[in-house]
Amino acid sequence: MVTTEQLYDKFLECTGVSTDTRRITPDCLFVALKGDKFDGNQFAEQALAQRARYALVDDPAVAERDQERCLLVADGLTALQDLARHHRQTFNFPVIGLTGSNGKTTTKELIAAVLSKKYRTYATVGNLNNHIGVPLTLLSLNEQCELAVVEMGANHQKEIELLCSIAQPTHGLITNVGKAHLEGFGGIEGVRKGKGELYDYLIQNGKTVFINSRDKTLMAMYRERLKDTRSESTVAEVIFYPAAEAADEPIELLQESPVVIYRDSTKQEVTTHLPGRYNFENMLAALAIGDYFGVSVEEANRAIADYNPTNNRSQVITKGTNTVLLDAYNANPSSMAAAIRQFAATPAKRKVVILGDMYELGEESEAEHAALGKLIADSKFDLVILAGKDMHYALGYLPKAYYFPDKFSLHNWIMDNPMTDTSFLIKGSRGMSLETVLPFI
Incomplete structure (x- = not known):
């Protein structure tokens, strides 16, 4: 069986990673994953015939058929996650991780749009935000990137913890905590605990946390963790948006229907393509992160104004x-x-x-x-x-x-x-x- 280091050397020879034979590109690495109703090992030969360079498999019988191009591991999914973690550790640019019950993808897109005004930014494509999607996102990063925005989804506790161990975010935020995936999380308190695993990682590792200071649940979650870690030497950098001590909101919501119009801190009015106060909150997150990373107010506003969703969201x-x-x-x-x-x-x-x-x-x-x-x-x-x-x-x-x-x-x-x-x-x-x-x- 190949080790993670050996697998990584093979990965560097490849042009990308695919888990689907319908999306094989020349010289990619095909990863055979198993599900309740399928076994990717059965498609390894097909992937190689379609010009995949290697096939990552966990079935010894399949590996025997092409020992040179079939890379045998104990478990395909674990190997994929370990490979992504290893690749993540080879670069040192900022990685922004975000999760939440609602608004994750829109917030991710807005953050990426704002940061792209100044940096070569890579963001999660579509909805690749789970235990398979996050590794694939990380394995798409290369030395040309200057910033990454990684969306993390979960439907049960400990999943965000796992994704953090793979993506190792340097910065992060939770959009909100609501009634999503109640069955998997075991109720709203389970959702709160599960999403809070991102705060746990960032605070325990001394990273940067962005918190919506007007969200009582998020503020309470932060205070609980700060109390638990106050005696420790690693204390996270915390950025509140809007500033917790501010008496007035510097960015004013002027209209929420049919689309959001806001007045920024320079008194300029910005008309967007997104409706609703909930999307205004997503915009505030993107503007706060843009400001933190030195994107000008004018450029950040332009990015927000130009963003027009095409993904069945808002x-x-x-x-x-x-x-x-x-x-x-x-x-x-x-x-x-x-x-x-x-x-x-x-x-x-x-x-x-x-x-x-x-x-x-x-x-x-x-x-x-x-x-x-x-x-x-x-x-x-x-x-x-x-x-x-x-x-x-x-x-x-x-x-x-x-x-x-x-x-x-x-x-x-x-x-x-x-x-x-x-x-x-x-x-x-x-x-x-x-x-x-x-x-x-």
Whole structure:
């Protein structure tokens, strides 16, 4: 079996890393991973035939077939993580790690946009933020990079701890703590503890922590950890945004609907492409990090103003006389409530919500969907359309809502009932893929 050091020497001969035979590039390293319903070892020969330089495998029988190009390890996933950790230790530029229940990807994109005004910045591509995605992100870094922004996602405790041990961030922030992945985390306190593992790593290793001083939960989490580590010699650098002692917010939110407009510290007004106070909080994080790394106010504002999402997150789309807020990449009780309140406050002639199930809530699913129904009822939209098996729990508060257990029925109904001069909010968990509704509006 090859050691991590031997594997790294082979990695340096390669042009990249792939775990998918549909994405093999010449001279890449193919990593065979196992899942509940697949075994990547079975595709090693195919990857090599498609011009992968090496195949990392953990099946001795597969390795025997091509001993020169098949690199045998005890476990493919562990080897991938160890390889990424080893590669991470070969460079010394700043690595910004971020996690949170909501807004991770948008905040990551905003931070990268701001930092790119001054530095060669590499950021997590798409949603590669888990125990496989973070290693792949790190293995994409090279000597041309001056800064890296690494998004870290988790659906159970100890996962952020693992990702920190691999990415070894020098700086970091938590966007927020909310009701996401309750089933895996074991409730909201489990979420708090799991996300807090990033603070644990940064504080214990004397790194830099960015904290939203207006978020009571994040401030409490920081104080708890500061109290626990006060006697230790390693104390993290802490940057509060806005400054904890500031009486007034230097960056003022002027408008949150249909898009955020803010006034910066130089009294310039900045119009963005993103809606909602929650996205304003994401912007504040990016501006604070940009300021810390010496990006000018003007350049940071330009980056924020120019950022236009194309990833089913907070997209404002015009369809004829209709306006659609497409936020269909994911949903949990916290993000759903924020989006609904935001949409309810948005001026519009006619407002319609199309909402899908929130996944991974476990035993809390019935109660959380019912609570969502009450919030929707209180918001008094012109039309409510619900889809998914658990959304029926919301119907107790919504006797006039249209409910569809599947998307096929939903699509047909929308086609048969065209609407004009209407503003729509479309939101649901990733498994619902509610962006498929867009062509029918």
